[in-house]
Amino acid sequence: MDSAIKEKMKIYFAASIRGGRDYARYYKKIISQLSIYGKVLTEHIADDKLDDHGEDISETDIFERDTGWLKGSDIIVAEVTQPSLGVGYEIALGESLGKRIVCLFKQQSGNLSAMITGNRKLEVLEYTSVEELPAKLKQIFQ
């Protein structure tokens, strides 16, 4: 992949906001690594000021903005360790649009939904620590 293509790749990163922020430090690392490979449309997910109340714009505006970004993206990378309605919704929406979807799951952190593990259209990458993330993410874009 040459650098011009890399620069144009639009990455939709999906992760829990209102479902809980236990893994926020992983989200930050993932976004900083994904930025090597393309434009991360949802960079605000790493924002420390973003708590489980979410953002100060209307619900409909968030929905329209996020689904618009998702529709325009080239790939969806979803962190699925924290159970989240929004992330599950975004995965199925992306699948219905024929997007490539990669799910990142931190091992030994609970039981992942069969809607993810039993779904052959999704790629699931497991990791055990924040240090492993750069190499795992590199795999996606090789």
Next chain:
Amino acid sequence: MDSAIKEKMKIYFAASIRGGRDYARYYKKIISQLSIYGKVLTEHIADDKLDDHGEDISETDIFERDTGWLKGSDIIVAEVTQPSLGVGYEIALGESLGKRIVCLFKQQSGNLSAMITGNRKLEVLEYTSVEELPAKLKQIFQ
């Protein structure tokens, strides 16, 4: 709606399994009430023996069975209080298939995802106690 139609209505009830079972007693009440109005395809969600490990069949079999039921259903009723990847996935899949989707949310139990609250294609019904559920569910089928 006459009783013959009611008997044939196929209801897909979506609720958290591996996302957590904190609201299992609500799921049981909802399923018993939904059974008044049609055939609940996912009755096993109320099973006390079902913990957050899920069921003893393969992941792919669960995925194929559940999405098959969802595709064949007339209506999706989703309990969305417990954040759950599977429930979010099922809502978006149902939406992509043009299904009617009703989300039940227990008030004051956290912050519901904007993928639900900002989505005009979904109906959201809030409730505050298990006692309120029969009347709320009756509204859906009126």
